[in-house]
Structure formats: C-alpha cells, structure tokens
Amino acid sequence: MKQIHLTDLTQKPSDQRAVFYTTEGKFIIQNDSPLLLVRETLERFQWNVQAVHEDECVLMVQIKEEETHDEADSEIKLIAPRDYFLSMSSQLEIGKKVLRAAHWAVANQMLQFCSHCAGSLEKVPETTEKKCPQCQKSFFPKLSPAVLVLIQRGDEILLARGPQHPPEMYTILAGFIDLGESAEETVYREVREEVGLEVTNLKYFGSQSWPFPDSFMIAFTADYLRGEIKIDPSELEEARWFHRDELPKLPPPSTLSRKLIDDVFVKRRSF
Ligand SMILES: [Zn+2]
DSSP, X not given: OXXXXXXXXXXXXXXXXXXXXXXXXXXXXXXXXXXXXXXXXXXXHOOOEEEEEEOSSOEEEEEOGGGGTTOOOTTEEEEOHHHHHHHOSOGGGOOHHHHHHHHHHHHHHHOOBOTTTOOBOEEOTTSSOEEOTTTOOEEOOOOEEEEEEEEEETTEEEXXXXXXXXXXXXXXXXXXXXXXOOXXXXXXXXXXXXXXXXXXXXXXXXXXXXXXXTEEEEEEEEEEEEOOOOOOTTTOSEEEEEETTSOOBOOOTTSHHHHHIIIIIITTOOO
C-alpha cells in the first residue's frame, strides 16, 4: 500500500471512488455507501486530507474526524466499520475493497509506536508494513485466525449465546486458534471446552476476513458424536439444540456464521 499525494488524487478520473475514513478509524458514508466519488467529495466538502493510501485493491483517504462534525449535510455519516458490515443485507455485498480498507484503517491506527523502543513508526511504501526508523523493527497489520463450527444432530443444530451477543440472538460456536494448534484441533478443543461435547466428521466450509479488529474466520461443519451439553459459564450464557423449525434470532446475513447456517442447514431443509 503506497502513500500518494493529494495532487495525484485529484488528477485521477472523476469517477474514481475511495473509502474515506477518519483519524479514529471510522468510515465516512454517504447515502449508505462507503465508496465515495473522490474529486466530487473533496470539492464539495473541502476537507483537509491527512493521508492517502492506495494499492491494487483500494484507495483510502484519511480525514480528521472533527472536520466532518460541522457538515450540515445529513448525507454524511460516520460509522464504525464493524457496524457497517453488520448492517449489510447480504454477504455478497462485502467487497474485498472495503474489507481491506477496514483492516487497514484499524491497523494503521494501532501501529503508531514501536513496541521495542517507543519510536514513531513510519509507513513502508508499496506495502502494509510499518517500520521503526530508530531500531529498524518491522510491524505488520495483525491477523488473528479463529474457527467457527456448525454442529448438527439430525434435524437439530447447536446454537449458543454469550454475554457479548444481542439479547435473544444465538449463533454457532467460535474460538481463536491457540499457539501451535491446527484449525481442526481448535474446533475439537473449543467444542469440548465451551459445551462439553465431542464432534466428528469435520468438514471445511469457507473463510472470511473479519477485520474488527483483526479476525480471520475459518468455518467448519461437524456432526454430534457424544456427550451432554455442559456450558463454560465464563464464555457462554446458554447453549442448546434447536430444531430446524424453531430457529431463534440469528446473526446478520453479512456474517460467515449466518451464511453457514443458511447454506448448510436452512436452505437444504427437506420436506
Ligand atoms: Zn524501535
């Protein structure tokens, strides 16, 4: 990801779109879209551009958050990238561009100082790397891999809810991959720890970047093998089997959890 100059930006074709984001990492959205016309937007709002980054995927323009506060124009809203994705009506709308922009916005904000000598980090052109000019240590945006697993038992699936979930919303089990583990080992361990069950027939389903702030989700399906549900109360408030005809409130359609539930369980229902 290279840093480019404002003059380069305004000389580009007038239909070029960019993700505008604030120094606090929020997206600026206009008419519910995070991809704004570059030249038109800059001419209209006269924002003082802090930085511009571009690679083959995405162009990003950083604005100081306070500059957007005076806009009487109600078309402009600030939104946390995670809230934007959760509000989308389908996973198909999640563009690589905007996901990458969200991750970069968060990472750029987090990677400001060297953790070895406290020097101010500088961006390395053409990459997502940041480097300490004092001790030469390199830093990259962090990616934290995690697993999701849909556990089936005949016409039922296991769904759970934790304290972080909205009231009455249930979802499939998830957990971060621990040091030294394979993704498959994480599934077996998390299922055992969180609900006390054993599963079998693990199958890969798909993956999704979820950069809020830095997750990478790897999804599996599994079949129930044995055990009675016994939840870990430090992780979950409730877990139980739901029949396909009485599913509770589920995660938003933009999430991989929901896509997994829909594709594997809801859409393949037999009558
Ligand atoms: Zn340093």
